């Protein structure tokens with residue numbers, strides 16, 4: 593299921609604003625890749641170019657190439673909605689559909705994909721909630737609103753919703769920033785389990801988190817206000833955190849940045 597992402601020469605713009613410049617990298621399947629870097633360096637923008645979410649913003653555009661195994665995601669015959677289906681996304685703030693039950697939150701994407709039949713839906717909902725380490729906490733209240741769960745539970749519900757449709761890649765944009773430390777650990781444990789099946793990319797401001805959950809880390813930086821963000825280096829996480837090649841990376845991870 594997991595696929596490799598190969599990015600080459602990627603630029604992203606918001607109207608006249610050149611947000612990220614000339615990014616090339618390979619994101620390996622069945623592993624976790626972390627994106628770190630100071631605020632405004634374009635981590636979230638770059639993440640959103642990987643599943644064609646960037647272009648939903650008025651005036652936003654992308655140049656360059658993103659390959660998902662052998663498929664060119666920006667190819668002229670590619671449907672962006674289909675791309676978003678195979679490259680799922682989990683956002684900073686848990687965003688369950690507020691009026692829907694826990695069950696329907698997880699089943700929504702399946703129903704949209706035309707899956708019918710209670711037996712099949714029940715099976716996928718249970719498997720996804722188990723996969724998100726949430727089943728035991730919610731199995732007796734599946735018909736209650738998803739919005740009634742705690743923040744950490746809501747985030748795991750959003751992860752269950754994302755994995756229910758069996759994506760090939762899971763993009764996570766600061767998925768723990770609104771969570772308490774216990775819920776954060778629950779989500780990190782989950783990420784560690786999911787990586788055996790998925791290609792996972794996680795944007796995080798928390799460097800301990802990047803060190804705990806990721807196999808490879810990409811450090812992005814920005815030369816100054818109004819300048820585009822750039823990829824400075826990408827390597828094994830242990831290398832980035834102990835012996836980075838670039839001085840800018842070392843300054844950032846040791847807190848000397850700025």
Ligand SMILES: Nc1ncnc2c1ncn2[C@@H]1O[C@H](COP(=O)(O)OP(=O)(O)OP(=O)(O)O)[C@@H](O)[C@H]1O
Nearest residue numbers: 606609611629630631632633634635636637638649
């Ligand atoms: N909707 C938008 N319209 C115009 N400019 C935007 C928009 N979203 C982001 N930008 C700009 O693009 C640049 C990169 O922003 P982005 O949010 O990707 O950075 P980031 O590294 O994820 O930041 P943070 O860590 O603070 O979330 C910034 O200069 C930002 O102001």
